[in-house]
Amino acid sequence: MEELAREAGITVRTLRFYRERKLIPPPRREGRIAWYDATHLARLRTIAALLERGHTLSGIAELAEAFDHGRNVAELLGLGAPTEEVPVRLSPEDLADHFGDQATSENLSAALDLGYLATDGGEIVHVSRRLLDVSAALVREGIPLADVLATAHRVREHADALAALFTDLILTQPGHTTEDLARLRPLAKSVAEAELSMALDRRLQQSTNT
Incomplete structure (x- = not known):
């Protein structure tokens, strides 16, 4: 304990607390020996970084509990590894830099449930840099992260429905296999992007007319 406290730059009393x-x-x-490792030191340095960013110990405790009970990377990838999205490794302080005081245990748990985040030892992994960047950009525009994540759940439902439509279209054709589905997936993405663009145009036009 004394060695860990010295490495972390804190007192033994603080470490016990x-x-x-x-x-x-x-x-x-x-036996009577307690062994601490690099994971403990990384957590202590994370606590120090979050305290410097204005987080309270109660909030940090909630975040720590969410980290410890979150799905790990192996579990997440077992649900279907992304083939095109680029995962991003983050520390808890990185999340605080992206989302400020909205990096709460409630929002973290929601992101874990959604499958956006997973844990890997002392690190957090976001499954998609694009989704991370978009989420952070929306928060910077003043949209609460809780609302972003709630909307993401609804988007996921619609995306699953679109994927099912395209899958059925391809695989119900004679002689077509999952290899054809993978090869033709850029066409599905182009259709979805074009339709969303036109739908937004219609919404903007309606808002202008009213």
């Missing part, structure tokens, strides 16, 4: 608040996971024990 963090342990009591369950801000760090318990050590591995061998």
